[in-house]
Amino acid sequence: MVTGRSNGDENFWEIIIRLGLRKNRMGRRKLEIKRIESKSNRQMSFCKRSKGLMKKAKEFSILCDVDVAVVIISNRGRLHEFSSTNSLYVSRYGALFPDLPTIPTVVV
């Protein structure tokens, strides 16, 4: 019997896998909050977490009846955004103020 704890314990999984009960360790792992080095993992995480963040922002705005905006600039310079209502408007800086310097700026 593989002893009790199975809470994220890598030992547990090593044994499970060696026994052939599973091919791989499954389930969410704990993650240190620092830049994810693996590019593919970082990319995957970006995809999931950006969706998650937007979703949470949307829920939050509805549940609590407040205006929320989320702005994400991916490292390829792409803009992703969520705005709960039209009382918050999101736009490329340069698009609205072509004459002003293009420091990314959030104005509320």
Place this chain on the structure above:
Amino acid sequence: MVTGRSNGDENFWEIIIRLGLRKNRMGRRKLEIKRIESKSNRQMSFCKRSKGLMKKAKEFSILCDVDVAVVIISNRGRLHEFSSTNSLYVSRYGALFPDLPTIPTVVV
């Protein structure tokens, strides 16, 4: 024995409480995504969720190495914000552009 399911089943809790095993139903409940009518609950939720959102935004920016900004305008008009780096700047609209109309605007 109070039969199996305890997953959010209100029946389960009615019985538990009637038996005096607990004073109240505990644990997170499911919540419909619509404006929370109870003012105090809404307020409480605002507090918890705004913190949660900011935290997630921060984690996200670190893990995925991207710039993120979150802007919240509470219904009392208060501004709450998070910005991962100084490449995103958050400010009251009127403060930067005193001559322009004061439509809340997020410019990136």
Place this chain on the structure above:
DNA sequence: CAGACTATATATAAGTC
């Protein structure tokens, strides 16, 4: 009003296909 407390609802890391 701001935390502590629990049980549960949700978000998600890696793998697989």
Place this chain on the structure above:
DNA sequence: TGACTTATATATAGTCT
């Protein structure tokens, strides 16, 4: 690239202090 899977890490609703 993206959709599924599964176990686990996290976020939180409602109560109480």
